[in-house]
Amino acid sequence: MTQIISALSEVSARYQAAFVDLWGCVHDGVRAIPSAVEALRAYRASGGTVVLLTNSPRPRKGVEAQLDQFGVPHGAWDTIATSGDSARAAMFRGVVGNNVFFIGEERDLPFFEPMHVIENPAEIHLTPLDQADGIVCTGPFDAMADLAVLRPQLLLAKQRGLKLLCANPDIVVDRGDHREWCAGAVARLYTEMGGESLYFGKPHPPIYDLAYRRLAELGRDVARQSILAIGDGTQTDIAGAMGEDLDSLFITGGLARVETETAAHPDAEALERYLASESVAPTFAMGQLA
Structure with missing residues (x-):
């Protein structure tokens, strides 16, 4: 107990x-x-x-x-x-390909900075969804918006068989008095829609x-x-x-x-x-x- x-x-x-x-x-x-x-x-x-x-x-x-x-x-x-860092290591090992569609906010773009501890890292390029080999998600585009706004893009990604790398498995966090959606909520939605999500954080x-x-x-x-x-x-x-x-x-x-x-x-x-x-x-x- x-x-x-x-x-x-x-x-x-x-x-x-x-x-x-x-x-x-x-x-x-x-x-x-x-x-x-x-x-x-x-x-x-x-x-x-x-x-x-x-x-x-x-x-x-x-x-x-x-x-x-x-x-x-x-x-x-x-x-x-x-x-x-755990998810970045996987990305630079090529788990979602070289051309990735980014779901997240501009403040998280350092996620794509080179990681020199990886031997022969994959070259990562940010591309539109219809040209992507996979998805990297650090969080929704808008942490306060209804996640349903992402359904059309996630549906297209699922139809193309893209894997989604989730950089933060948390579903929500509280910023002061406000509750926000995290990348884990997007990954959960994608999985519920039939897509494949990859996780590298807790648990x-x-x-x-x-x-x-x-x-x-x-x-x-x-x-x-x-x-x-x-x-x-x-x-x-x-x-x-x-x-x-x-x-x-x-x-x-x-x-x-x-x-x-x-x-x-x-x-x-x-x-x-x-x-x-x-x-x-x-x-x-x-x-x-x-």
């Missing part, structure tokens, strides 16, 4: 490393969450290593710049693994492989039983941790704050009902990372 805790420090001594989700845990899409920053600083001061494990479609440097903008200090983390293995490599780059050889995964997404953070056989800490005050009746802490009965409905079993739960 999931144990409700009040502070990360109650359990952190059991773990040498933490895989920490960003949006909804460390920041709200606008600014840093102070209690989370202090908790991660304290964890690092006690000897723990923090890997920020995010489904952001941005490269690692782009996420680092965003953290600076939001006020998340470098002292709160050690390294970053992004869904964007899928490629991003965890990247996170383990990031730990190794720091000289940390950490057994899985000594890693704690922290996040507010049941079908991304918690399901992914379960798939990797990692203990997990569910932050209930993020995406599921209504369902778990979270004020300072989740309501125990509401939390149990919600987790049963989601078919997940995190090791721990708390309202806000602190």
Whole structure:
């Protein structure tokens, strides 16, 4: 049964490393969450290593710049693994061909910048849909619009047998007080329409492989039983941790704050009902990372 805790420090001594989700845990899409920053600083001061494990479609440097903008200090983390980098590696290995149709916003164009760690990378060209070998999606064209506006293009893509590379498996995120669609929602719609979607972020293995490599780059050889995964997404953070056989800490005050009746802490009965409905079993739960 999931144990409700009040502070990360109650359990952190059991773990040498933490895989920490960003949006909804460390920041709200606008600014840093102070209690989370202090908790991660304290964890690092006690000897723990923090890997920020995010489904952001941005490269690692782009996420680092965003953290600076939001006020998340470098002292709160050690390294970053992004869904964007995991998906970019697959793209440059040619999984959706050389000519790709891009679904996303202009701010995500750095996704296509060269990735020099890939040997003999594919040459990627952005093309109209009718000339494309595949699709890369970093999110909808308009994160606030009804996804149905994409149906005509997705139907044409399905008819042409194109694969869709999803750079961010999240369905929604909360930016401050506003909920936005993510690339995962587009990929889900495409799959429902009969198309094929490829995923590289949480809960899928490629991003965890990247996170383990990031730990190794720091000289940390950490057994899985000594890693704690922290996040507010049941079908991304918690399901992914379960798939990797990692203990997990569910932050209930993020995406599921209504369902778990979270004020300072989740309501125990509401939390149990919600987790049963989601078919997940995190090791721990708390309202806000602190």
